């Protein structure tokens with residue numbers, strides 16, 4: 001039986017382990033929180049810091065393969081493990097291109113992959129000279145996620161709100177739709193593409209509000225998305241699973257925003273909605289089985305369950321009964337004890353042939369289901 005380690009024990013690790021239960025694989029998990037969402041589903045839990053070289057190296061030594069559920073891992077340790085014969089998904093080289101937004105943008109540019117025009121800035125002094133680039137989006141090179149580390153700068157006064165650390169300044173794209181394309185790549189370089197997903201954001205939280213798959217776009221745009229995403233993963237030269245996030249502009253252009261080299265929140269509906277889920281697919285890649293069928297069984301929507309504002313403490317799920325009575329609706333609670341405003345606590349997948357029904361149910365679920373702390 002192959003011995004496989006996962007770095008990071010959040011909900012992505014949890015769902016990956018749920019899928020692992022169907023395969024002959026022995027699983028290890030490293031995370032510093034013993035009570036994390038994935039801890040109770042692995043065979044072997046190792047308490048540790050995934051950002052620490054020595055701890056990651058010791059964790060991976062002796063395993064057949066290691067994968068990640070988050071980018072903020074020690075990639076130098078992964079490189080060393082790789083050089084010693086441990087299979088790493090994604091390859092350490094691909095991860096290090098992606099981990100830093102500067103190198104990620106330079107990678108797209110070097111490969112002729114369409115992405116918003118950008119400038120690198122190292123500090124506020126450099127940023128202040130780029131008034132002619134506005135309106136633009138300033139993004140920290142390292143450590144930002146879920147919209148933290150991203151600021152929209154419209155006027156020269158806004159430049160003062162930029163980051164005084166290495167960052168990229170991107171031209172503001174006039175976005176019509178935000179789309180994600182999941183792709184699996186096996187060791188032979190064969191690929192499986194999921195139907196693209198359309199993401200709808202909640203502007204106040206900068207978190208995903210809900211999403212729908214397949215994205216509703218003209219066939220030509222879908223082809224562009226597919227071709228561009230394939231170029232991204234081919235150039236990354238790594239097996240694994242990837243979520244390529246793209247913008248479709250009002251003019252119909254397609255730009256890559258960023259790529260996640262791992263299972264991703266835009267693919268949760270694939271658990272019930274597609275023949276092979278993103279989690280199942282990654283195990284097929286790691287364990288050397290044939291790629292699965294990425295096609296959708298039925299169109300799907302995902303509603304994220306986010307901790308209510310003003311509620312911090314032990315999580316309670318109001319309205320769960322109502323949602324559990326709905327047809328073709330699948331509830332996933334991540335098992336986090338404490339809720340906080342804006343924290344991702346779970347998701348609900350809805351399947352239906354009718355787009356209107358997906359949207360209608362998504363709104364009903366958002367209204368019915370609240371994650372609160374008992375006061």
Ligand code: ADP
Pocket residue numbers: 116137139144145146147148149150170171172173174175178201257258
């Ligand atoms: P994170 O990695 O933190 O999710 P992103 O790079 O995805 O950050 O940016 C967060 C959001 O900011 C995007 O989903 C998009 O809505 C907006 N955004 C990012 N870059 C641009 C851009 N060049 N033009 C317009 N909007 C952008």
